[in-house]
Amino acid sequence: xxxxxxxxxxxxxxxxxxxxxAADEMLDYRGTGMSVMEMSxxxxxxxxxxxxxxxxxxxxxxxPDNYKVLFLQGGASQQFAMIPMNLMKNRVADYxxxxxxxxxxxxxxxxxxxxxxxxxxxxxxxSYIPDCSDLPVSEDADYVYICENNTIxxxxxxxxxxxxxxxLVADVSSCFLSEPVDVAKYGVIYGGVQxxxxxxxxxxxxxxEDLITEDVLPGTPTMLTYKTHAxxxxxxxxxPAYGIYICGKVFKWIKSMGGLEAMKERxxxxxxxxxxxxxxxxxxxxxxxxxxRSLMNVPFITGNADLDAKFVKxxxxxxxxxxxxxxxxxxxxxxxxxxMPYEGVVALVEFMKKFEEENL
Ligand SMILES: *Cc1c(COP(=O)(O)O)cnc(C)c1O
Numbered sequence: 001x002x003x004x005x006x007x008x009x010x011x012x013x014x015x016x017x018x019x020x021x022a023a024d025e026m027l028d029y030r031g032t033g034m035s036v037m038e039m040s041x042x043x044x045x046x047x048x049x050x051x052x053x054x055x056x057x058x059x060x061x062x063x064p065d066n067y068k069v070l071f072l073q074g075g076a077s078q079q080f081a082m083i084p085m086n087l088m089k090n091r092v093a094d095y096x097x098x099x100x101x102x103x104x105x106x107x108x109x110x111x112x113x114x115x116x117x118x119x120x121x122x123x124x125x126x127s128y129i130p131d132c133s134d135l136p137v138s139e140d141a142d143y144v145y146i147c148e149n150n151t152i153x154x155x156x157x158x159x160x161x162x163x164x165x166x167x168l169v170a171d172v173s174s175c176f177l178s179e180p181v182d183v184a185k186y187g188v189i190y191g192g193v194q195x196x197x198x199x200x201x202x203x204x205x206x207x208x209e210d211l212i213t214e215d216v217l218p219g220t221p222t223m224l225t226y227k228t229h230a231x232x233x234x235x236x237x238x239x240p241a242y243g244i245y246i247c248g249k250v251f252k253w254i255k256s257m258g259g260l261e262a263m264k265e266r267x268x269x270x271x272x273x274x275x276x277x278x279x280x281x282x283x284x285x286x287x288x289x290x291x292x293r294s295l296m297n298v299p300f301i302t303g304n305a306d307l308d309a310k311f312v313k314x315x316x317x318x319x320x321x322x323x324x325x326x327x328x329x330x331x332x333x334x335x336x337x338x339x340m341p342y343e344g345v346v347a348l349v350e351f352m353k354k355f356e357e358e359n360l
Contacts, residue, residue: 099126144168191203283360322335
Protein backbone atom coordinates (compact mmCIF):
# COMPACT_ATOMS: atom_id res chain seq x y z
CA UNK A 1 0.00 0.00 0.00
CA UNK A 2 1.22 3.47 -0.73
CA UNK A 3 -0.55 6.70 -0.01
CA UNK A 4 0.05 9.92 -1.93
CA UNK A 5 0.04 13.47 -0.61
CA UNK A 6 -3.46 14.53 -1.65
CA UNK A 7 -3.86 18.30 -2.10
CA UNK A 8 -7.49 18.05 -3.27
CA UNK A 9 -9.84 20.89 -2.32
CA UNK A 10 -12.58 18.41 -1.50
CA UNK A 11 -13.34 15.65 -0.91
CA UNK A 12 -9.96 15.84 0.71
CA UNK A 13 -7.31 14.18 2.83
CA UNK A 14 -8.41 12.59 6.12
CA UNK A 15 -6.17 11.67 9.07
CA UNK A 16 -4.57 8.28 8.48
CA UNK A 17 -5.26 7.26 12.09
CA UNK A 18 -8.98 7.80 11.50
CA UNK A 19 -9.00 5.73 8.32
CA UNK A 20 -7.13 2.90 10.04
CA UNK A 21 -9.53 2.89 12.97
CA ALA A 22 -12.51 2.86 10.63
CA ALA A 23 -10.92 -0.03 8.73
CA ASP A 24 -10.45 -1.98 11.95
CA GLU A 25 -14.10 -1.45 12.86
CA MET A 26 -15.47 -2.09 9.38
CA LEU A 27 -16.82 -5.61 9.86
CA ASP A 28 -17.58 -5.53 13.56
CA TYR A 29 -18.12 -2.21 15.28
CA ARG A 30 -17.12 -2.75 18.89
CA GLY A 31 -18.75 -6.14 19.37
CA THR A 32 -22.03 -5.30 17.63
CA GLY A 33 -21.19 -7.81 14.89
CA MET A 34 -21.95 -5.28 12.17
CA SER A 35 -20.55 -2.24 10.43
CA VAL A 36 -21.80 1.24 11.34
CA MET A 37 -23.08 1.30 7.74
CA GLU A 38 -25.40 -1.56 8.52
CA MET A 39 -26.85 -0.55 11.87
CA SER A 40 -30.11 1.17 12.73
CA UNK A 41 -29.81 4.88 13.33
CA UNK A 42 -32.11 4.25 16.31
CA UNK A 43 -29.73 1.69 17.85
CA UNK A 44 -27.92 2.24 21.16
CA UNK A 45 -24.57 2.05 19.39
CA UNK A 46 -25.43 4.77 16.90
CA UNK A 47 -27.08 6.94 19.52
CA UNK A 48 -23.77 6.91 21.35
CA UNK A 49 -21.86 7.76 18.16
CA UNK A 50 -23.97 10.83 17.35
CA UNK A 51 -24.21 12.01 20.96
CA UNK A 52 -20.44 11.82 21.42
CA UNK A 53 -19.83 13.49 18.04
CA UNK A 54 -22.02 16.41 19.04
CA UNK A 55 -20.37 16.71 22.45
CA UNK A 56 -16.89 16.59 20.93
CA UNK A 57 -17.54 19.37 18.40
CA UNK A 58 -19.15 21.39 21.19
CA UNK A 59 -16.00 20.95 23.30
CA UNK A 60 -13.68 21.76 20.40
CA UNK A 61 -15.45 24.96 19.34
CA UNK A 62 -16.74 25.98 22.75
CA UNK A 63 -20.26 26.11 21.39
CA PRO A 64 -22.58 27.93 23.84
CA ASP A 65 -25.66 26.13 25.18
CA ASN A 66 -28.03 28.36 23.24
CA TYR A 67 -26.78 26.95 19.93
CA LYS A 68 -27.91 23.72 18.30
CA VAL A 69 -25.59 21.46 16.32
CA LEU A 70 -27.34 19.79 13.38
CA PHE A 71 -25.98 17.00 11.21
CA LEU A 72 -27.77 17.36 7.87
CA GLN A 73 -27.49 16.30 4.24
CA GLY A 74 -27.64 18.10 0.91
CA GLY A 75 -24.16 19.54 1.09
CA ALA A 76 -23.25 23.15 1.63
CA SER A 77 -25.19 24.05 -1.52
CA GLN A 78 -28.52 23.06 0.04
CA GLN A 79 -27.90 25.62 2.77
CA PHE A 80 -27.87 28.32 0.08
CA ALA A 81 -31.67 27.83 -0.02
CA MET A 82 -32.31 26.61 3.51
CA ILE A 83 -30.86 29.77 5.03
CA PRO A 84 -33.20 32.23 3.30
CA MET A 85 -36.20 29.89 3.65
CA ASN A 86 -35.71 29.83 7.42
CA LEU A 87 -34.23 33.25 8.15
CA MET A 88 -35.71 35.73 5.66
CA LYS A 89 -38.56 37.04 7.76
CA ASN A 90 -38.40 40.49 6.07
CA ARG A 91 -37.35 38.94 2.79
CA VAL A 92 -34.17 41.02 2.74
CA ALA A 93 -30.59 39.88 3.18
CA ASP A 94 -27.12 41.33 2.63
CA TYR A 95 -24.40 39.29 0.95
CA UNK A 96 -20.65 39.93 0.79
CA UNK A 97 -19.36 38.52 -2.47
CA UNK A 98 -15.85 37.12 -2.13
CA UNK A 99 -15.99 34.24 -4.62
CA UNK A 100 -18.06 31.69 -6.50
CA UNK A 101 -19.62 30.13 -3.41
CA UNK A 102 -20.88 33.42 -2.01
CA UNK A 103 -22.09 34.35 -5.48
CA UNK A 104 -24.05 31.12 -5.79
CA UNK A 105 -25.51 31.55 -2.31
CA UNK A 106 -26.65 35.09 -3.17
CA UNK A 107 -28.21 33.98 -6.43
CA UNK A 108 -30.14 31.22 -4.68
CA UNK A 109 -31.35 33.61 -1.96
CA UNK A 110 -32.78 35.85 -4.68
CA UNK A 111 -35.46 33.24 -5.23
CA UNK A 112 -36.84 34.10 -1.82
CA UNK A 113 -36.34 37.81 -1.33
CA UNK A 114 -34.29 40.91 -1.98
CA UNK A 115 -30.56 40.37 -1.94
CA UNK A 116 -28.23 43.32 -1.48
CA UNK A 117 -24.64 42.70 -2.48
CA UNK A 118 -23.09 45.14 -0.04
CA UNK A 119 -19.43 44.40 -0.90
CA UNK A 120 -17.51 42.43 -3.49
CA UNK A 121 -13.95 41.66 -4.53
CA UNK A 122 -14.90 40.55 -8.02
CA UNK A 123 -13.11 43.59 -9.54
CA UNK A 124 -9.77 41.87 -8.86
CA UNK A 125 -10.78 38.24 -9.46
CA UNK A 126 -11.58 37.76 -5.75
CA SER A 127 -7.91 38.02 -4.80
CA TYR A 128 -8.66 39.97 -1.60
CA ILE A 129 -11.27 40.47 1.13
CA PRO A 130 -13.04 43.83 0.96
CA ASP A 131 -12.93 46.21 3.90
CA CYS A 132 -16.03 45.27 5.88
CA SER A 133 -15.67 47.66 8.81
CA ASP A 134 -18.39 50.09 7.73
CA LEU A 135 -20.62 48.59 5.07
CA PRO A 136 -24.07 49.88 4.06
CA VAL A 137 -25.86 47.12 5.98
CA SER A 138 -29.56 47.24 5.12
CA GLU A 139 -31.87 48.59 7.80
CA ASP A 140 -34.25 45.62 7.41
CA ALA A 141 -31.74 42.88 6.55
CA ASP A 142 -32.58 39.54 8.14
CA TYR A 143 -28.91 38.60 8.09
CA VAL A 144 -25.50 39.36 6.63
CA TYR A 145 -23.92 36.46 4.74
CA ILE A 146 -20.25 35.63 4.19
CA CYS A 147 -18.19 32.78 2.85
CA GLU A 148 -15.45 32.88 5.48
CA ASN A 149 -12.76 30.96 3.60
CA ASN A 150 -12.87 31.09 -0.17
CA THR A 151 -11.85 27.63 -1.30
CA ILE A 152 -11.35 28.51 -4.96
CA UNK A 153 -9.48 31.82 -4.56
CA UNK A 154 -7.61 31.16 -1.32
CA UNK A 155 -8.76 34.15 0.70
CA UNK A 156 -9.99 34.19 4.30
CA UNK A 157 -11.77 36.78 6.44
CA UNK A 158 -9.19 37.51 9.17
CA UNK A 159 -11.67 39.84 10.80
CA UNK A 160 -15.42 39.32 10.70
CA UNK A 161 -17.51 42.04 9.06
CA UNK A 162 -19.19 44.68 11.14
CA UNK A 163 -22.82 43.63 10.64
CA UNK A 164 -24.14 46.57 12.66
CA UNK A 165 -26.11 44.27 14.90
CA UNK A 166 -27.52 42.03 12.18
CA UNK A 167 -27.22 38.24 12.38
CA LEU A 168 -24.04 36.91 10.78
CA VAL A 169 -24.33 33.75 8.67
CA ALA A 170 -21.08 32.09 7.58
CA ASP A 171 -20.18 29.28 5.21
CA VAL A 172 -17.05 27.79 6.79
CA SER A 173 -16.87 24.66 4.61
CA SER A 174 -13.17 25.00 3.89
CA CYS A 175 -11.97 26.35 7.25
CA PHE A 176 -14.14 24.33 9.65
CA LEU A 177 -12.14 23.45 12.82
CA SER A 178 -8.93 24.89 11.39
CA GLU A 179 -8.57 27.43 14.22
CA PRO A 180 -10.41 28.63 17.33
CA VAL A 181 -13.67 30.47 16.70
CA ASP A 182 -15.96 32.67 18.80
CA VAL A 183 -19.29 31.03 17.99
CA ALA A 184 -21.26 33.74 19.83
CA LYS A 185 -20.40 36.21 17.05
CA TYR A 186 -22.47 34.23 14.56
CA GLY A 187 -26.13 33.37 14.11
CA VAL A 188 -25.35 30.44 11.83
CA ILE A 189 -22.07 28.67 11.08
CA TYR A 190 -22.29 25.89 8.56
CA GLY A 191 -20.18 23.78 6.28
CA GLY A 192 -20.02 20.69 4.16
CA VAL A 193 -17.64 18.34 5.97
CA GLN A 194 -15.85 16.98 2.90
CA UNK A 195 -13.22 19.73 2.97
CA UNK A 196 -11.79 19.62 6.45
CA UNK A 197 -13.72 17.12 8.57
CA UNK A 198 -15.06 13.98 6.96
CA UNK A 199 -16.61 12.22 3.99
CA UNK A 200 -19.00 13.96 1.60
CA UNK A 201 -22.65 13.64 2.53
CA UNK A 202 -22.76 15.48 5.84
CA UNK A 203 -23.25 19.18 6.42
CA UNK A 204 -22.95 20.57 9.94
CA UNK A 205 -25.07 23.56 10.93
CA UNK A 206 -24.44 25.40 14.19
CA UNK A 207 -27.38 27.71 14.75
CA UNK A 208 -28.50 30.01 17.55
CA GLU A 209 -31.75 28.80 19.07
CA ASP A 210 -33.77 31.97 18.53
CA LEU A 211 -33.28 31.54 14.76
CA ILE A 212 -34.96 28.13 14.85
CA THR A 213 -38.67 28.77 14.46
CA GLU A 214 -41.80 27.49 12.77
CA ASP A 215 -42.13 30.88 11.14
CA VAL A 216 -40.43 29.96 7.86
CA LEU A 217 -41.29 31.04 4.32
CA PRO A 218 -44.53 29.52 3.00
CA GLY A 219 -43.92 26.28 1.15
CA THR A 220 -40.66 25.44 2.94
CA PRO A 221 -40.41 21.63 2.96
CA THR A 222 -40.38 19.86 6.31
CA MET A 223 -36.90 18.53 5.56
CA LEU A 224 -35.59 22.05 4.87
CA THR A 225 -36.90 23.50 8.14
CA TYR A 226 -34.19 23.77 10.81
CA LYS A 227 -36.77 23.19 13.53
CA THR A 228 -37.55 19.71 12.19
CA HIS A 229 -33.96 18.61 12.70
CA ALA A 230 -33.35 20.55 15.89
CA UNK A 231 -36.42 19.02 17.58
CA UNK A 232 -35.40 15.51 16.48
CA UNK A 233 -31.71 15.92 17.38
CA UNK A 234 -30.74 15.29 13.73
CA UNK A 235 -32.69 12.01 13.75
CA UNK A 236 -35.94 13.13 12.08
CA UNK A 237 -35.20 10.71 9.28
CA UNK A 238 -32.22 8.46 8.56
CA UNK A 239 -29.15 10.69 8.90
CA PRO A 240 -25.90 10.15 6.94
CA ALA A 241 -24.89 7.74 9.69
CA TYR A 242 -21.54 6.48 8.46
CA GLY A 243 -20.40 10.01 7.60
CA ILE A 244 -21.33 11.23 11.08
CA TYR A 245 -19.35 8.34 12.57
CA ILE A 246 -16.23 9.38 10.64
CA CYS A 247 -16.73 13.04 11.60
CA GLY A 248 -16.87 11.89 15.23
CA LYS A 249 -13.53 10.16 14.82
CA VAL A 250 -12.01 13.28 13.30
CA PHE A 251 -13.27 15.36 16.25
CA LYS A 252 -11.51 12.93 18.61
CA TRP A 253 -8.37 13.10 16.46
CA ILE A 254 -8.37 16.91 16.70
CA LYS A 255 -8.87 16.66 20.46
CA SER A 256 -5.93 14.26 20.72
CA MET A 257 -3.80 16.71 18.72
CA GLY A 258 -4.51 19.44 21.28
CA GLY A 259 -7.70 21.08 19.98
CA LEU A 260 -8.21 24.11 17.76
CA GLU A 261 -5.34 26.19 19.19
CA ALA A 262 -2.96 23.40 18.28
CA MET A 263 -4.61 23.00 14.87
CA LYS A 264 -4.11 26.69 14.19
CA GLU A 265 -0.44 26.51 15.13
CA ARG A 266 0.06 23.46 12.98
CA UNK A 267 -1.79 25.04 10.04
CA UNK A 268 0.17 28.28 10.32
CA UNK A 269 3.43 26.38 10.35
CA UNK A 270 2.44 24.42 7.25
CA UNK A 271 1.15 27.43 5.32
CA UNK A 272 4.27 29.45 6.18
CA UNK A 273 6.54 26.92 4.47
CA UNK A 274 4.58 27.27 1.25
CA UNK A 275 3.97 31.04 1.35
CA UNK A 276 7.60 31.76 2.25
CA UNK A 277 8.71 29.77 -0.74
CA UNK A 278 6.20 31.50 -3.05
CA UNK A 279 7.34 34.93 -1.85
CA UNK A 280 10.91 34.36 -2.96
CA UNK A 281 10.34 32.11 -5.97
CA UNK A 282 11.37 33.37 -9.41
CA UNK A 283 8.94 31.01 -11.15
CA UNK A 284 5.88 30.62 -8.93
CA UNK A 285 3.66 33.37 -7.63
CA UNK A 286 0.82 33.39 -5.10
CA UNK A 287 -2.34 35.06 -6.38
CA UNK A 288 -3.78 36.48 -3.15
CA UNK A 289 -2.88 39.70 -1.30
CA UNK A 290 -0.76 38.76 1.71
CA UNK A 291 -3.03 39.93 4.49
CA UNK A 292 -6.00 37.88 3.26
CA ARG A 293 -4.24 34.60 2.57
CA SER A 294 -6.01 31.40 3.57
CA LEU A 295 -4.23 28.82 5.72
CA MET A 296 -6.21 26.10 3.94
CA ASN A 297 -6.20 26.77 0.20
CA VAL A 298 -3.12 28.16 -1.50
CA PRO A 299 -3.50 29.08 -5.19
CA PHE A 300 -0.39 29.85 -7.24
CA ILE A 301 0.67 30.24 -10.87
CA THR A 302 3.74 30.33 -13.06
CA GLY A 303 2.10 32.78 -15.47
CA ASN A 304 2.35 30.24 -18.29
CA ALA A 305 -0.57 27.83 -18.74
CA ASP A 306 1.54 25.18 -20.47
CA LEU A 307 4.10 25.25 -17.69
CA ASP A 308 1.29 25.04 -15.10
CA ALA A 309 -0.01 21.91 -16.83
CA LYS A 310 3.47 20.41 -16.92
CA PHE A 311 3.87 21.12 -13.21
CA VAL A 312 0.59 19.45 -12.30
CA LYS A 313 1.47 16.40 -14.38
CA UNK A 314 5.00 15.97 -13.01
CA UNK A 315 3.86 16.61 -9.45
CA UNK A 316 1.34 13.80 -9.79
CA UNK A 317 4.11 11.49 -11.00
CA UNK A 318 6.01 12.43 -7.85
CA UNK A 319 3.10 11.45 -5.58
CA UNK A 320 1.75 14.98 -5.09
CA UNK A 321 -1.83 14.81 -6.30
CA UNK A 322 -4.71 17.12 -7.16
CA UNK A 323 -2.72 20.33 -7.49
CA UNK A 324 -4.68 21.63 -10.45
CA UNK A 325 -6.45 24.93 -9.74
CA UNK A 326 -10.23 25.19 -9.89
CA UNK A 327 -11.58 24.81 -13.40
CA UNK A 328 -12.79 28.42 -13.39
CA UNK A 329 -9.40 29.98 -12.55
CA UNK A 330 -6.67 27.61 -13.79
CA UNK A 331 -3.16 27.58 -12.36
CA UNK A 332 -2.47 25.49 -9.28
CA UNK A 333 -4.00 25.19 -5.84
CA UNK A 334 -2.65 23.29 -2.87
CA UNK A 335 -5.30 22.56 -0.27
CA UNK A 336 -3.49 21.91 2.98
CA UNK A 337 -6.32 21.08 5.37
CA UNK A 338 -5.95 19.91 8.98
CA UNK A 339 -5.12 16.35 7.97
CA MET A 340 -2.33 17.27 5.53
CA PRO A 341 0.89 16.49 7.40
CA TYR A 342 3.71 19.04 7.60
CA GLU A 343 5.88 16.59 5.66
CA GLY A 344 3.43 16.79 2.76
CA VAL A 345 3.88 20.54 2.42
CA VAL A 346 7.65 20.21 2.71
CA ALA A 347 7.60 17.58 -0.04
CA LEU A 348 5.56 19.93 -2.22
CA VAL A 349 7.98 22.83 -1.70
CA GLU A 350 10.99 20.59 -2.40
CA PHE A 351 9.33 19.51 -5.62
CA MET A 352 8.57 23.13 -6.58
CA LYS A 353 12.22 24.08 -6.00
CA LYS A 354 13.37 21.29 -8.26
CA PHE A 355 10.81 22.19 -10.92
CA GLU A 356 11.90 25.83 -10.77
CA GLU A 357 15.54 24.90 -11.33
CA GLU A 358 14.65 22.70 -14.29
CA ASN A 359 12.28 25.11 -15.96
CA LEU A 360 13.64 28.62 -15.49
C1 LIG B 1 -17.15 23.04 -1.55
C2 LIG B 1 -17.84 24.25 -1.06
C3 LIG B 1 -19.24 24.43 -1.19
C4 LIG B 1 -20.12 23.42 -1.89
O1 LIG B 1 -20.23 22.27 -1.14
P1 LIG B 1 -21.21 21.08 -1.54
O2 LIG B 1 -21.22 20.25 -0.32
O3 LIG B 1 -20.61 20.40 -2.73
O4 LIG B 1 -22.54 21.67 -1.86
C5 LIG B 1 -19.80 25.55 -0.66
N1 LIG B 1 -19.05 26.48 -0.03
C6 LIG B 1 -17.72 26.36 0.09
C7 LIG B 1 -16.95 27.42 0.80
C8 LIG B 1 -17.07 25.25 -0.42
O5 LIG B 1 -15.74 25.13 -0.29
